[in-house]
Amino acid sequence: MVYYFTSKREEYDRSYVIYMGKHKEENEDLIKYGRDTDLWFHADNLSSAHVYVRLEIGESWESLPEGLLEDCAQLTKANSIEGNKRDNVVIVYTPWSNLRKTNGMAVGQVGFKKEKQVRKVHVPTRINAIVNRLNKTKVEKFPDLQQENVDYQKLRHASSRAEQSARMKRDQAEANAKKKAAWDKEHAYDDMFSDENLARSSNQSRGNDWEDDFM
Template identity: 55%
Template sequence: MVSPKTFGSMWIKCLQAHVYLRLLKGQTIDDIPEGVLEDCAQLVKANSIQGNKVNNVDIVYTPWQNLKKTASMDVGQVGFYNQKMVRTVRVEKRINEIVNRLNRTKVERTPDLKAEREAVNAAERAVKKQHLREKKRKEELERLEKEKQAELRSYKNLMVAEKMTSNKYIASTKKSLQELEEDFM
């Protein structure tokens, strides 16, 4: 399942080239395979205005939640909320084989972001409902076990009227005191 919440964003500062990489749910920017990172960095370099002309370019990438944009910033310029979440990779020179391979396999589409978001939300709700059902079932089993244990420890079963005898009943059996004591033992 792919979650739109978990994007990694990569770009070159001031060169205005951006690549957005959608990660799998639970994946972090530290989990990005080296080959994918190289492909993204090559795309950024190839599609930037100035980065395509120079060598040894640093590509900066971070999760999209860490991007900070204020009204005073130029177009394409961004900042960061947390500098510790920023990673850098250096691109020595453009590798045309990678860029050409990526351009040949490029698929442009206009995603229905609302539908994707709704699908992700529905999947998350389904998982939450399943967890709630499992939790309720587990709590019910625990409650039943607790009741069973409480019943075993209670004196309720010891004081049953059918098992009790009264002094009147004993007197009516016409047994002697010695016989009653022997029955008791």
Template identity: 50%
Template sequence: MGKDKYENEELIRFGLPEDVWFHVDELSSAHVYLRQKPGQKLDDISSDLLLECSSLVKANSIEGCKMKEVKVVYTRWRNLKKTKSMEAGQIGFHDPSKVRTIKVQKCNSIVNALNKTKEERFPDLQAEQEARAVEYRAAQKASKRDQEKQEREEKKRREEEAKLRSYE
């Protein structure tokens, strides 16, 4: 979670493809990121976890924390769009149809429980992003190698079948 617009900016810049971004709709608030495992989908987020992330966003919104109910938007990090003309912490979306919303009511018990387990860390987001990119490229290379191997084996099999059918 970003504490201010500058930390939010770092989170926007160095997110991972499996990160899910949460924010109070149309109000100033912290950016909360949920890191999923590679391959997981938005639908894989449990309703309890969705409520916890949304409650954190609401509680860390200047105007939103005073309201009884707010609308929270969430989407994949890779759907976030940042242009040079935008202020620090401000974002848009590449595909607005991929943005989901949830209404959240004030629930101090969830936020209090989360605050009890709060752990502040200051990870090197850029290094994490670069490490994830290396992993992704290695997986892509391995996948391509496997596909090429299968194609070679298939070609060899077809050539052998053609030899068997041949009159030579």
């Protein structure tokens, strides 16, 4: 079972999906089938739920709305048996892609590939108004995480191909425009030396009295 929450505040223009597993076994599946747009939260040096927020493709995890960061941190603290009872709890967060899982690790245990990509947020105390607001949006589901991951990868692949095709078309259009500009510059005076223009400027076809035009 996976719990889903919705974070929506006036300060950001869309709602965000926050989710977590019911127990450590489900956390294993979330670790395994996460997305590169997911951001992972956990209480630092304490047992807690693995909390994720799902971002949009291209959205930076390092510039989250402050309210969203607070919601995720408060929800993580509230879902830590020991951390929920304490003040001044530290919550760590990092992109899902930075999680490292090895065969020797216990169920639900993870490490990090790059410590530089791990951030920390200090939670002085539990804010019941935030936790209660999020709990009111909680929905329990039994998703097929593996199939969702397959569908997501197909979508990303199709999107990547579409972006590549659009980029190739733009590059070709720019190359054609540059080629045309270069050709136009090189042949800018071609018309001046055409047979028709040369004939118009030649004195040989004029009558003997052509000089009278200047009198």
